[in-house]
Amino acid sequence: MQERKDSEIDKSEDSGMETEKLAQTFRWKITAEMRLFRERAMQMEKEEIFADAYRIDCTIRIYEILLELSARLGKSELEGCINMGSLLDFLYESWLKEPDSQEEELEHSLCSIINGIATGLGKNCGRQRKAG
Numbered sequence: 001m002q003e004r005k006d007s008e009i010d011k012s013e014d015s016g017m018e019t020e021k022l023a024q025t026f027r028w029k030i031t032a033e034m035r036l037f038r039e040r041a042m043q044m045e046k047e048e049i050f051a052d053a054y055r056i057d058c059t060i061r062i063y064e065i066l067l068e069l070s071a072r073l074g075k076s077e078l079e080g081c082i083n084m085g086s087l088l089d090f091l092y093e094s095w096l097k098e099p100d101s102q103e104e105e106l107e108h109s110l111c112s113i114i115n116g117i118a119t120g121l122g123k124n125c126g127r128q129r130k131a132g
Contacts, residue, residue: 015075022078023070029081033088034063055092062091 041049041056049056066088073081081087 019075019078022075022082023073026073026078026082027067027070030063030066030087033086034059037088058095059088059092062088062095066091 037059041052044052070078084090
């Protein structure tokens with residue numbers, strides 16, 4: 001009975017070590033992709049950078065999130081991501097197809113702020129302008 005438990009522990013440790021190696025490979029892969037993405041962006045003209053600013057920002061955020069997720073991803077997820085070419089580009093393009101609530105959230109927040117301005121803060125601002 002003890003031999004079976006030891007064997008299960010060894011397999012669990014091997015699996016954990018294998019997953020950590022996959023996580024390291026995954027981090028290496030996305031870091032290499034990010035370096036290449038950055039190099040391409042640095043070669044762009046100012047107008048191109050401005051036009052591509054949203055993609056640049058999103059790709060950086062995707063990269064940072066993936067770095068944090070790498071420790072929590074399972075073996076099959078890591079293997080799938082490692083084997084996918086241009087993962088950062090793929091995730092960005094896939095994310096663009098998802099419904100976006102950011103505009104709604106921004107509009108709701110702006111309405112709340114403007115309402116606050118109109119019901120109190122705005123009165124103080126008006127007095128400061130008259131006095132100034």
